Amino acid sequence: MERGGPETRVPGEKRTGKMKPPGDGVHLVDVAPTVARVLGLEMEDPDGTALEQVEDWGCSRAVILIVDALGCGLYRLLRPGLCNLPRMAGQGLMFGAAPASGHTTPAIASILTGLLPRSHGVYRTSDASRSGIKSVLEMAHEKGLRSAVVMEQQGAEAFQGRIDIIRGVPGSLGPLEFDRRICRSSLEALALEPRILASHFTAIDRFCHSGPANMISPAARAVDAHIGRIAGALRADTMLIICGDHPPHAGPLRVDEGPVLLMLWRKDSSP
Numbered sequence: 667m668e669r670g671g672p673e674t675r676v677p678g679e680k681r682t683g684k685m686k687p688p689g690d691g692v693h694l695v696d697v698a699p700t701v702a703r704v705l706g707l708e709m710e711d712p713d714g715t716a717l718e719q720v721e722d723w724g725c726s727r728a729v730i731l732i733v734d735a736l737g738c739g740l741y742r743l744l745r746p747g748l749c750n751l752p753r754m755a756g757q758g759l760m761f762g763a764a765p766a767s768g769h770t771t772p773a774i775a776s777i778l779t780g781l782l783p784r785s786h787g788v789y790r791t792s793d794a795s796r797s798g799i800k801s802v803l804e805m806a807h808e809k810g811l812r813s814a815v816v817m818e819q820q821g822a823e824a825f826q827g828r829i830d831i832i833r834g835v836p837g838s839l840g841p842l843e844f845d846r847r848i849c850r851s852s853l854e855a856l857a858l859e860p861r862i863l864a865s866h867f868t869a870i871d872r873f874c875h876s877g878p879a880n881m882i883s884p885a886a887r888a889v890d891a892h893i894g895r896i897a898g899a900l901r902a903d904t905m906l907i908i909c910g911d912h913p914p915h916a917g918p919l920r921v922d923e924g925p926v927l928l929m930l931w932r933k934d935s936s937p
C-alpha cells in the first residue's frame with residue numbers, strides 16, 4: 667500500500683508532536699494526534715496535528731464518541747432538542763471539522779489513525795484487519811495502556827488480538843436499541859478503566875438512510891442522553907471527544923460536503 671500525504675507536506679519532515687495553533691482549520695485527522703499527546707504516545711507520521719487548545723487540560727485518558735452522520739448543519743438543526751451536547755459545548759471546545767471521507771469506514775479509520783484515506787487505505791471493514799496501519803487504540807495497547815473499542819460486531823472484530831477490551835454490538839438490532847447497547851457496553855468498558863475508549867453510535871445515520879426521517883430527532887435525543895451517562899461515568903482526568911464521521915449522506919437532510927461536529931470536553935470542566 668502506498669503511503670501518501672497532503673500536498674503541503676515537506677518530504678522527510680517529521681511532524682510527531684507538533685501542535686496546531688488556534689485559528690487553523692481543524693480536521694478529523696487531528697483527533698488521533700491529539701489523543702496520542704494525551705496518552706503520551708509518539709505517532710510516527712500522522713496527516714493530522716494535535717490541537718494546541720487542549721494542551722493544558724492535564725488529561726491522561728481519552729474517550730472518543732463517534733456519532734455517525736453528525737454534520738454541523740444537522741447538529742444545529744437538532745440542538746434545540748438536546749441537553750448534554752449544548753451544555754458540554756459551552757464548557758469545552760466546539761469546532762466544525764473537515765471530514766476525511768464521505769463514507770463511514772474510511773472516515774472512522776481516519777479519526778482513529780490520524781491518517782487520510784489515501785494514507786491508511788481502509789475503505790471496507792475487511793481492510794481494517796488486514797491493514798498494517800495502527801490506530802491510536804493499537805498504539806496505546808502496544809505501550810501497555812488499556813485500550814477499548816465498542817462498535818458494530820464486524821468492525822469490533824477487526825480489533826481482535828490488537829487491543830484489550832472489545833465489545834461488539836449486533837448490527838441486526840434496531841437503531842435505537844443498537845445505540846442503547848453501545849452506551850451500555852461503553853459503560854461496562856469504562857468500568858475496566860481503559861486509558862482510551864472509542865465508541866460508535868449509528869442510529870442517526872441509519873434513520874437518515876432508511877427513515878423514517880421523523881426518527882432522526884428522537885435518535886439524536888437518545889444519543890445525547892447516552893453521552894450524558896457516559897460523561898457522568900468518566901474519571902476526572904478524561905478528555906471526551908465527540909465527533910461526527912461525515913455529514914448526512916442520505917435522506918432528506920443529505921449534504922455531500924461540509925464540516926462535522928467536533929467537540930472536546932474534560933470531566934473537571936463541569937461546574
Ligand SMILES: [Zn+2]
Pocket residue numbers: 734735769770771871911912
Ligand atoms: Zn458514517
